[in-house]
Amino acid sequence: MSAETSTNAEPAVAVSRPPHPLTEFWYHFKQNKGALGGLVVIALIALIAIFAGIVAPHDPDIQYRDAILTPPVWQEGGSWSYILGTDDIGRDMLSRLMYGARLSMMIGLIVVTLSLAVGLGLGLVAGFFGGMADVLIMRAMDILLALPSLLLAVVVAAILGPGLVNAMLAVSVVVIPHYARLTRAAVLAEVNKDYVVASRVAGAGPLRLMLIVVLPNCVAPLIVQATLGFSTAILDAAALGFLGLGAQPPTPEWGTMLASSLQFLQRAPWVVTWPGIAILVTVLAFNLLGDGLRDALDPKLKR
Amino acid sequence: MLRFILTRVSLVIPTFLGITFLTFILIRLVPGDPIEVRTGERGIAPERLAELRHEMGLDRPLWHQFLDYVGNVLHGDFGLSLITHNSVLSEFLTLFPATLELALCAMLFATLVGLPAGILAAVKRGSLFDHGVMGASLTGYSMPIFWWGLLLILFFSVGLGWTPVSGRLDLVYYVEPDTGFMLIDTLKAGDYDAFRSALGHLVLPTIVLGTVPLAVVARMTRSAMLEVLGEDYIRTARAKGLADGRVIGMHALRNALIPVVTVIGLQVGTLLGGAILTETIFSWPGVGKWLIESINRRDYPALQGGVLLIATSVILVNLLVDVLYGVLNPRIRHAR
Numbered sequence: 001m002s003a004e005t006s007t008n009a010e011p012a013v014a015v016s017r018p019p020h021p022l023t024e025f026w027y028h029f030k031q032n033k034g035a036l037g038g039l040v041v042i043a044l045i046a047l048i049a050i051f052a053g054i055v056a057p058h059d060p061d062i063q064y065r066d067a068i069l070t071p072p073v074w075q076e077g078g079s080w081s082y083i084l085g086t087d088d089i090g091r092d093m094l095s096r097l098m099y100g101a102r103l104s105m106m107i108g109l110i111v112v113t114l115s116l117a118v119g120l121g122l123g124l125v126a127g128f129f130g131g132m133a134d135v136l137i138m139r140a141m142d143i144l145l146a147l148p149s150l151l152l153a154v155v156v157a158a159i160l161g162p163g164l165v166n167a168m169l170a171v172s173v174v175v176i177p178h179y180a181r182l183t184r185a186a187v188l189a190e191v192n193k194d195y196v197v198a199s200r201v202a203g204a205g206p207l208r209l210m211l212i213v214v215l216p217n218c219v220a221p222l223i224v225q226a227t228l229g230f231s232t233a234i235l236d237a238a239a240l241g242f243l244g245l246g247a248q249p250p251t252p253e254w255g256t257m258l259a260s261s262l263q264f265l266q267r268a269p270w271v272v273t274w275p276g277i278a279i280l281v282t283v284l285a286f287n288l289l290g291d292g293l294r295d296a297l298d299p300k301l302k303r
Numbered sequence: 304m305l306r307f308i309l310t311r312v313s314l315v316i317p318t319f320l321g322i323t324f325l326t327f328i329l330i331r332l333v334p335g336d337p338i339e340v341r342t343g344e345r346g347i348a349p350e351r352l353a354e355l356r357h358e359m360g361l362d363r364p365l366w367h368q369f370l371d372y373v374g375n376v377l378h379g380d381f382g383l384s385l386i387t388h389n390s391v392l393s394e395f396l397t398l399f400p401a402t403l404e405l406a407l408c409a410m411l412f413a414t415l416v417g418l419p420a421g422i423l424a425a426v427k428r429g430s431l432f433d434h435g436v437m438g439a440s441l442t443g444y445s446m447p448i449f450w451w452g453l454l455l456i457l458f459f460s461v462g463l464g465w466t467p468v469s470g471r472l473d474l475v476y477y478v479e480p481d482t483g484f485m486l487i488d489t490l491k492a493g494d495y496d497a498f499r500s501a502l503g504h505l506v507l508p509t510i511v512l513g514t515v516p517l518a519v520v521a522r523m524t525r526s527a528m529l530e531v532l533g534e535d536y537i538r539t540a541r542a543k544g545l546a547d548g549r550v551i552g553m554h555a556l557r558n559a560l561i562p563v564v565t566v567i568g569l570q571v572g573t574l575l576g577g578a579i580l581t582e583t584i585f586s587w588p589g590v591g592k593w594l595i596e597s598i599n600r601r602d603y604p605a606l607q608g609g610v611l612l613i614a615t616s617v618i619l620v621n622l623l624v625d626v627l628y629g630v631l632n633p634r635i636r637h638a639r
Contacts (some may be wrong), residue, residue: 034441051357143321146621148576151594156612158598159332235447237485239580242449243595265453266461276450282447291441 003288028296035292041285049102058092060099060252069268096252103253104234111233114172119179127187141177149174157245167246171236186218220297227290231283254279322614330607331533355566381608389607400483402589409513415515421524443518469586473500512581516570523566527587528557568624572617
């Protein structure tokens with residue numbers, strides 16, 4: 001990390017050795033204050049998620065019968081033991097939100113991993129082999145893309161049955177085409193370049209060509225898409241939870257929390273406000289980070 | 304030109320067939336027999352069950368059912384709802400205008416606000432206004448719209464009492480449905496109070512549904528304008544002494560609009576998907592709410608037909624945008 005301080009001066013100054021790619025990336029990335037902010041927020045949420053068991057003041061499922069619908073601490077009747085208030089059956093909002101962060105991060109991670117793995121595989125095969133495989137795979141992707149994503153997720157979740165795992169599967173299926181398309185486009189751009197031809201001539205097999213020669217040069221757009229994929233996953237899973245097709249109560253998933261306390265909207269707005277803010281902040285942070293990564297990784301946009 | 308259009312149209316056919324297959328297969332994977340679900344706890348005599356299954360064609364082999372389905376769909380027959388026994392197509396068509404009215408208003412809202420905001424942000428690049436627009440649009444893009452809707456209801460309907468909470472029209476009014484568009488129907492009936500009521504009911508759902516497209520349009524307009532403003536012909540226009548308004552309005556905007564129009568067209572899918580959430584929150588009697596209800600009632604044919612019909616409308620709109628784009632821009636038409 002000490003290297004970046006030396007590049008603070010005009011980058012145009014002739015340096016004898018080109019900077020390490022990571023140094024260069026960090027130089028461009030840290031100029032984007034929004035992206036840095038997003039990174040910090042995500043790190044914070046991730047820490048809360050990991051240590052929810054330690055930092056949460058209460059158990060998320062314990063019902064404090066004598067503290068039902070307690071308002072947040074700064075409102076009249078609020079108490080310091082329930083900083084953000086309690087819900088309709090007396091569970092501490094803050095603790096539930098913290099455990100909810102764990103769920104949302106997990107949802108993002110699993111959905112992105114699953115869809116990235118499948119989409120990457122399909123895109124590699126389509127771009128690399130072309131012909132019939134390409135046509136079949138990309139047509140199938142087009143069909144998935146023709147359906148509005150939330151509609152498809154709703155249908156898949158309805159078919160698999162409501163539940164957190166099924167909601168994650170549904171959202172994963174919906175976003176696969178994005179990764180497949182990106183990978184295919186990147187592969188097509190690389191596959192006829194000299195270094196690939198050279199490895200082919202040198203006798204590299206198709207697997208080696210795909211995974212070791214070509215793939216590393218295609219990762220930049222995939223990293224960006226994966227980051228933005230976190231926000232889509234969290235948003236869509238929350239929407240499914242809200243519609244009753246995702247995580248089921250009493251799971252402290254943010255969308256589910258929102259849906260299950262709807263009837264208290266007027267009497268106790270905080271039961272609806274907090275989960276929404278949690279979703280918004282998390283999604284916004286990932287979008288900011290994704291935008292920053294895109295700017296830093298895309299050489300065409302570098303000033 | 305004709306060749307271009309025909310190519311585009313022919314590309315749509317396999318997609319349409321694929322969607323038909325997908326909806327057919329997906330719905331068959333639902334756990335639970337539709338008839339047993341309907342009879343519920345009471346149970347049903349086995350003979351009657353077999354009879355009903357035969358009546359609905361559920362006892363035939365899967366491939367046979369699929370071929371039947373495709374044949375029927377091509378004849379405009381999307382089956383009967385298991386619950387209401389009405390034709391799925393006619394149910395869809397009764398509800399679709401409500402969804403379309405809402406979607407059009409949302410698109411109009413997104414364009415009318417997003418376009419000027421994006422243009423101004425590009426022209427005043429780096430200013431406070433620019434940062435404000437970009438920040439707001441990123442927030443809008445990240446917004447869980449079901450929550451956003453609740454907040455607006457809480458603030459404007461419950462708190463200030465400015466707008467109604469749900470539905471399309473106050474119960475005191477009745478307007479004979481004609482076009483299905485409440486704004487047009489009330490005007491045609493000459494009932495201006497009802498028109499005002501319909502308008503009031505539209506405001507919040509429009510804002511909620513239009514939020515994400517608004518964010519996308521504003522961002523896209525800004526970046527398209529920035530790109531165009533750096534072109535040589537803009538410098539030429541400025542150099543020959545044209546006023547700023549003319550350079551931006553006539554020279555820059557017209558060229559920046561092409562990608563923006565595409566993006567607006569592509570938002571149709573988002574709008575119809577978002578309609579599921581918006582209509583559920585506001586009890587808006589459109590196809591989105593109907594679909595969710597069909598899921599809860601395990602109404603296979605309704606769900607299947609509804610998804611297929613929505614997907615078809617999305618495909619058709621995208622095709623239209625694609626063709627229009629080619630007509631407007633010769634470079635696209637001759638690309639391949």
